[in-house]
Amino acid sequence: MKIQSAVGQPVSRLEGKLKVTGAAKYAAEYDVPDLLYGYVVHATITKGRITRLDTGAAKALQGVVDVITHENRPEVASADLKYIDMDAPPGLVFKPLTDPEVRYNGQPVALVLAEDFETARYASGLVEVEYETQAFETCLDHNLDNAREPGKGFSTMLKPPPPKPTGNFEQAFRDSPFKVDAEFRHGSEHHNPMELFATTTVYEGDGKLTIYDKTQGTVNNQLFVANVFGLRYEDVRVLAPFVGGAFGSGLRPQYQLYLSVMAALHLKRNVRVVLSRKQMFPFPHRPQSYQRLRFAADANGSLTAMNHRAISETSQFEDYAEVVAEWSHKLYPSPNTLFEYKLVSLDLYTPMDMRAPGGATALHAIECTMDELAYEAGIDPLEFRLRNYAETDPSTGKPFTSKALRECYMRAAEQFGWKERNPEPGSMVRGNKLVGYGMATGIWDAYQFPARTEVIITGEGKMIVNSAVTDIGTGTLTVMTQVAADELGLPIEDVTFSYGDSKKPFSMFQGGSAMTASTGVAIVVAVKALKKKLLKKAKSIAGSPFDRAGNDDVAFKYGHMFLRKQPSVSVSFAEIVAANGGKPVKTTNMGAPHVLKLRKYTKSSHSAAFVEVEVDKDLKTITVTRAVSAVAAGRIVNPKTARSQIAGSMVWGISKALHEESILDENLGKYMNANLGEYHIPVHADINELEVIFADERDDLINELGVKGVGEIGLVAMPAAIANAVFHATGRRIRELPIHFDKLL
Structure with a gap:
């Protein structure tokens, strides 16, 4: 059986069926028990200061659990930090509900939390806010x-x-x-991706969080949350296996993430915050x-x-x-x-x-x-x-x-x-x-950005590739699977690319048309290291015909390693794993740009x-x-x-x-x-x-x-x-x- 090279082939999206049938879950679609729904109240002025904020009527509504404003914001966030995410420009990263100042029209001024979305949305209209306005400038031409x-x-x-x-x-x-x-x-x-900005924060206890977020960078959002809320990085897990379009709008953590996490930590409850189309317009x-x-x-x-x-x-x-x-x-x-x-x-x-x-x-x-x-x-x-x-x-x-x-x-x-x-x-x-x-x-x-990947050969002789990278709809899952399959001579169906999880090896956010070069190169580097490891494991097998073989003497196809000059002499990946005590053979490696050569x-x-x-x-x-x-x-x-x-x-x-x-x-x-x-x-x-x-x-x-x-x-x-x-x-x-x-x- 001859395996056709996967790279260069017009392979259809591997996740396509999940998306068109609705089986793919997005940030606001995960079934989470004991869930609170947050709805954002926005400033109706462009610049000024909040002079009065009355949440009494909203809190009195049955089903409303809390209304968070700058006046009662829980002291869970860290002091002002500047570069708290990998895409932050110079200046002071905006964090809502910090003070009574209004810096732009549509700025969040309150978060209503209720047992269901409809109640939260209705209660948001009961929050009364009065302002002292200031002169503002929003027109570039005039300035x-x-x-x-x-x-x-x-x-x-x-x-x-x-x-x-x-x-x-x-x-x-x-x-x-x-x-x-x-x-x-x-x-x-303005960005108008199909998927609205949404965050579902699952409170795991003891300051541990699992977060489903609409983002282009799971690791970036993990860093943001840990930095702002003073949490340990390993206690924050961000998942985004499916992203309904982003193209820049999800590079930086958006404020619904901040509000959802803040409420979850404060109330020790699971919290979901979804922005409406209109609410998304002030920022991306x-x-x-x-x-x-x-x-x-x-x-x-x-x-x-x-x-x-x-x-x-x-x-x-x-x-x-x-x-x-x-x-x-x-x-x-x-x-x-x-x-x-x-x-x-x-x-x-x-x-x-x-x-x-x-x-x-x-x-x-x-x-x-x-x-x-x-x-x-x-x-x-x-x-x-x-x-x-x-x-x-x-x-x-x-x-x-x-x-x-x-x-x-x-x-x-x-x-x-x-x-x-x-x-x-x-x-x-x-x-x-x-x-x-x-x-x-x-x-x-x-x-090209630095990236790490983990590659694993399982007991069945198949390969798993792990990366924190997201797929915003560009075909990353499919293309990375093709690259990995070719590198180890496996058919595509024997390769699983697992991604969109901050717990997996490091990846920058997906942006700049850089992910195929970044994650793809990391896969190439990791598989090359894996090949060396497989040869080393094969040499340890008693009576191994690979005992004197060097890295250039072997080739990999059909889930086997064989001698180039004697193709009939081979060992399967499954046999190598079995000889390894049944433990999967794996390696994690970094791929990086050739900075010195390419300068x-x-x-x-x-x-x-x-x-x-x-x-x-x-x-x-x-x-x-x-x-x-x-x-x-x-x-x-x-x-x-x-x-x-x-x-x-x-x-x-x-x-x-x-x-x-x-x-x-x-x-x-x-x-x-x-x-x-x-x-x-x-x-x-x-x-x-x-x-x-x-x-x-x-x-x-x-x-x-x-x-x-x-x-x-x-x-x-x-x-x-x-x-x-x-x-x-x-x-x-x-x-x-x-x-x-x-x-x-």
Whole structure:
């Protein structure tokens, strides 16, 4: 029997049936006895102070057990800590019910606890709160002059400042024959994952907790809870085997976790807190941003000058920063550059990472500016990018570990039919529709985090792989199973990947398109160690034919170890375990980035997006009729799940370009469309033909698997490609997202 290599095969989701049948349990679905339900009461002002808080009527309601506020909050939390989770930006992590100060609209001011959810929700309306209000600022545009450098006296943690200027930008820009000076504005966008934020805390006694949480990082939340509440790490267990979407919103512990744990410790009861869709709107959002780009080119179409200035919002208590201005010079070479990134502190909650944070914001502005400059120079937009193609990283001079962007351009353009494009804006018509073609480039860093995995060979000769990593719907369970199966020559059905549990070996949170590289590499390292251990155990068997064999002399297939030169000489894994006294053979190992080797290189994935839009001549409504994305992301472990990731990101790109926006009333300081009826996201009727192409990119340097992430890279180029297609169809440059039909009237 020949076992087909699992890596590279389009394996369907191993947990798919559990999800579509409803058998998969999410954070708010676990059957827990003696359960209390918490419901959050929110501030109705944007900034000020609570002057009166009356919980009497709520407490008098039958079924209500307690109402916790800043006035009676149990003294279980530690003193103010700063970096208490792995994704916390510089500043002071917000913890609700700490004091009477109101810092943003929708801030929790009370937690009602009752024997059932309906009673808790009803009682929340009986809590009376009076405030002393203060003046506030929530509009970025009104405060651009107050922009400052990030930091507040701290480093910006993993978010480097923009590159230093090169050459003489102002003079080069002034002297160049072709130039563009453009401003771009993005409003807020809010995370709206299918699964609401929820925490079920099971009080085990003696300060021990089992927590089911909607999170991207079980270990991160374990650290948060232990740090804040002064508990021993080993007494806090966080489980998240199924996560109903996250993509940044679950990187940081959300406040329902804090409130659920606080109530459970205080009342010594099991407590569940679930946020409604509306309650989620104050916090998990992409920040408002302003960008000004000034690009120039010479008579041959070569870039001569690039200035990228970006200003984004942050809260008054943390400095959330993104990588925005840096992307210009990672993509394109120019001798004269000037990059700036600043923050404005507003009376809003701290923004959070949202798929392709910083990149999706930056690439829209960069690629629209490149498109406009190509038109100024009279050069085809694709040809213009090829003339400015960088074989090495222009910002550092370092070579890329691999870069197949040129192949992405060529294959996507051919598949899309770019050569059929008439370059004249408004010249292509289909019935009553103006047709536009647009394209854009994408880039994203290829991250890898340290990770540990445990691998075990059982008495049946099968393998169990343990990791604390979560699967937010990206296919991690399936892909990790494929990697493990291949590494030990087992069929997929003989491998169990057990995950989503903080008690298992360490994993960072799932984010940054880094998990296949991080956890996958840890599996490779652990299985290599396991092979050595299996050989050592086999040598200890009396009369073993492996007595003189070295690690390179043996191979592993079909649940057996055999001599390469004598395949008929073998021993099964089950026999090795039996000879080990029936004890499973196991090992735990760390996989980590090759920091020293890779510091000489730039690690990036690349993409090219080509889009066709139709714009109704009369109504000006915009439809993306088809799109092609070509992606260079190293080795593709599972083409099926990888394509799903790219296609999903393309949908998100359509949403960002044409649909999603959080409407912030600057006079009230609150978001006005805090529901899925008014916060528009694409539906089936909005999505048409999407095609995904993977470039043949081999990367022998980046990690043991040769993989890069396939999440963010599918999103970053799409909004710009759509905006460029709208220009080609209409002749109008719209530099504010989303693009609504009224902007074309």
